[in-house]
Amino acid sequence: MTMAVVAGRAYPLGLSNVDTDQIIGSDWLKTISKVGLGEGAFAALRDNGVTVFDDERYKGSEILVAGANFGCGSSREHAAWAIVDTGIRVVIAPSFSDIFSSNAFKNGILTAVVDEAAISPLMAVASADGEDGLLKVDLIDQIIETPDGQRRPFNIDPFRRECLIEGLDEIALTRTEDPAISAHEARVSLVEPWLAGAV
Amino acid sequence: MTPRTLYEKIWDAHVVSSRDDGSSLIYIDRHLVHEVSSAQAFEGLRKAGLPVRRTDLTLAMPDHNVPTTPRVDAAGNLIPIVDPASAIQLAALESNVAEFGVPFFTATSPEQGIVHVVGPEQGFTLPGCTLVCGDSHTAAHGALGALAFGIGTTEVEHVLATQTLRMARSRSMEIRVEGKLGHGVSSKDVILAVIGRIGVGGGIGHVIEYRGSVFDAMSIEERLTVANMSIEAGARAGLFAPDETTFAYLKGRPMAPRGEQWEHAVARWRELRSDEGAVFDKSITIDACEIAPSVTWGTNPEQVVSIDGAAPRLEDFADEGRRAAVARALDYMGIAPGQAMIDVEVDHVFIGSCTNSRIEDLRAAARVLEGRHLSPRIQSAIVVPGSGLVKRMAEAEGLDRIFTDAGFEWREPGCSACLGMNPDVIPPLGRCASTSNRNFVGRQGPDARTHLMSPAMAAAAGLAGHLADVRAYIGEPA
Known part of the structure; x- marks a missing residue:
């Protein structure tokens, strides 16, 4: 799947430190599949008073606006699978946990890092009714456009940006570097033979 | 030569290749596998027709789902897992490791346990190695001077297939706790104090190095508790420079080097410390006497x-x-x-x-x-x-x-x-x-x-x- 522009309504979540247990509870980690986890997405938030995911106005949104440190906690890629399964393709926040943003990217989700100060105006737009509530996330120009004409830049790792735009297969890409990997292994078995085999 | 941090030294020694966009392909020396984050990764290999590149650098065991009640009955027969989803996931791990030839501790083998307890205990974790696992608390292994971090299932698949990961270098953070801990204050209290100070997002994008007299005086098990919770401060990993305490802990462990190789390894491991004058992107110092027995x-x-x-x-x-x-x-x-x-x-x-x-x-x-x-x-x-x-x-x-x-x-x-x-x-x-x-x-x-x-x-x-x-x-x- 490739990405250039994602536009439309956004879930105005806004909370900081949304951990992966809140994105998908551990009872969903026993699946051996990657699909169907949307049903359990954000259950811990929904059970504790967060209404945006059940609000008709936002149903089917492809964008989520959140506070700092989104996706903190566990490395469970199930969190990314759950988010993909709900149809969300872009999460906008001031910061993301390292592991979550990596998992998100591997599943075609853009984690757009914006200034902390941008969250409150973006929340205001996302919460507005009708056309005033539309966001446009442009991955080519790394800009988020709002109906009031504001254009806000966001950050993303350049390699991830390229992969999202081009839809690259990372394992296939790495396998083209096999000679370099084998050379590294040969070097290690000479210099640090204790690392060259454990079991 | 420019002074380097411990993190930079381990990173540099594992770069297979680098791209202009700042990402590098990093070699992974050790990979721990458990039932929860691996089934979809093995399935990906199967679909692509790929083997596990280095089964000898990979070690699997069940830990997340296994009940902690007795696993065999009085006659020595296996007691079935009651929860059907857990049973399926545990069976999937067993059949995947058999199919791909991955070394495995079964739920009833004496060595089985939580991956982050077993890795150090077996000497699978070594100073200066890169170690990953589909679990965020992989940071624990940094206690021995390993660059260790949690990854998601797609990355588990990538490591199984290529023994590498593509990533950008993190920033570095030095956390010093100086002085002497008070009576009844444990390493858990120390790491909770660190997280309380820098916050659950304070370490995002960073690898922490724990330095100073309090960390120097800790046993390996105490360091494991500290490094383990690096992720709770948002850090990618947490490191302790290996020292005599580390070497004494590792010597004679089943998978640690032996004989002449042990001597060579220790000589090399002694170089694994941040150089005098190495620059950290962030530095935090905490006075040990401010830390009390704590609760969240x-x-x-x-x-x-x-x-x-x-x-x-x-x-x-x-x-x-x-x-x-x-x-x-x-x-x-x-x-x-x-x-x-x-x-x-x-x-x-x-x-x-x-x-x-x-x-x-x-x-x-x-x-x-x-x-x-x-x-x-x-x-x-x-x-x-x-x-x-x-x-x-x-x-x-x-x-x-x-x-x-x-x-x-x-x-x-x-x-x-x-x-x-x-x-x-x-x-x-x-x-x-x-x-x-x-x-x-x-x-x-x-x-x-x-x-x-x-x-x-x-x-x-x-x-x-x-x-x-x-x-x-x-x-x-x-």
């Missing part, structure tokens, strides 16, 4: 306070967003603003998890419990050793008897009540004194309330039936 009051690990302290008052927070977040956390926890921590009654005690289930943890808890009994308030109390080897060592020392005499259940190794994925869950509104690493909403079970603390503090809470100061139970310092 809220729903993330930065929401922590010393045991003689109290929950925050809402008016202490000027920022509306933060005030609302604190109010939500207190409401979930069923704690009043300003409530004294020692007035919080506890119904469950959990001693275990990859943070605190090693032999020194069990000894510390047993020291508090010896000759005493749990409060009648306590509805459940379990001790879950981190591995089969820890369990047997504890039994040889008679610790199991101290626990059972005090009213605890003595269990089989696994992740247990840390994460609510196996039968060990805390019931709704139950309140648990827990030695685990996360007090998130619903972490130990739907609507369960978790207070994080050290093993000795959890033991004290069990005796008192409320959060309690361990210093009242262990006498004066010698």
